[in-house]
Amino acid sequence: MTMVIAVKNDPHTIIMTADKRKTSSNLDGEITDFFDDYKKTLIIEGNFILSFAGRTYIVESALKYINEHLIELRNIQPGKQIEFFQKAFQFGKISFEKQFPWLQPIAVFYLGYLNNGIATLLGFSSDDNFEGEEIQAAIKINAKNADEEDKLRKETEEFLANEISRKKGTLSSYKELANLYFKAIIHVDDPQIGKTGTTIVLTPTGIEEYEHY
Numbered sequence: 001m002t003m004v005i006a007v008k009n010d011p012h013t014i015i016m017t018a019d020k021r022k023t024s025s026n027l028d029g030e031i032t033d034f035f036d037d038y039k040k041t042l043i044i045e046g047n048f049i050l051s052f053a054g055r056t057y058i059v060e061s062a063l064k065y066i067n068e069h070l071i072e073l074r075n076i077q078p079g080k081q082i083e084f085f086q087k088a089f090q091f092g093k094i095s096f097e098k099q100f101p102w103l104q105p106i107a108v109f110y111l112g113y114l115n116n117g118i119a120t121l122l123g124f125s126s127d128d129n130f131e132g133e134e135i136q137a138a139i140k141i142n143a144k145n146a147d148e149e150d151k152l153r154k155e156t157e158e159f160l161a162n163e164i165s166r167k168k169g170t171l172s173s174y175k176e177l178a179n180l181y182f183k184a185i186i187h188v189d190d191p192q193i194g195k196t197g198t199t200i201v202l203t204p205t206g207i208e209e210y211e212h213y
Contacts, residue, residue, distance in 0.1 A: 002053035005181045006110035007137040008121040014112035014202045017181040021194030030166040041200040053140045054107030060094030062170045088108040089130040117204045174201045
């Protein structure tokens, strides 16, 4: 299970936090092993930040597409970047369907960037073939079913609201906020959610990365 929190914290800031657990499955999709060294928050070309959850093969294929077409991304016209990432995510899904036609191709990606200092956060889902939509925040948990995911999401939202209220405005840095988001992730008591993670913070002054242990 992966858990990702992606938030447009203010008009100029995006924060993405995720655990680092990666699971292995057999041909029936049953989990057989896990590893805690898989980074799910990435920086693309120093301008975009990306986080994801879902089938590893979809993600890896999409990232392969991106890495093989970086020159295209560097030279792409403003406003066309979204189409580039859509193509990458769709390529990942098509590749998965060819390799594992008996499994459901499930994945989500969150993409953040700045345009003239103004932050944009987009969510892409395999449910609509990665059409993409602008969002303010997302909590993604790869739960067993939709009802369980809704339950865990609401519990996480409540946990964050209570923690922020309890601190009463004492969060003085993005690092503290990143630590709080990761605390919310490990608060979900599930063996498939790792106890280590990473955060990326995008602001007009640059990109910061944090490790969580």
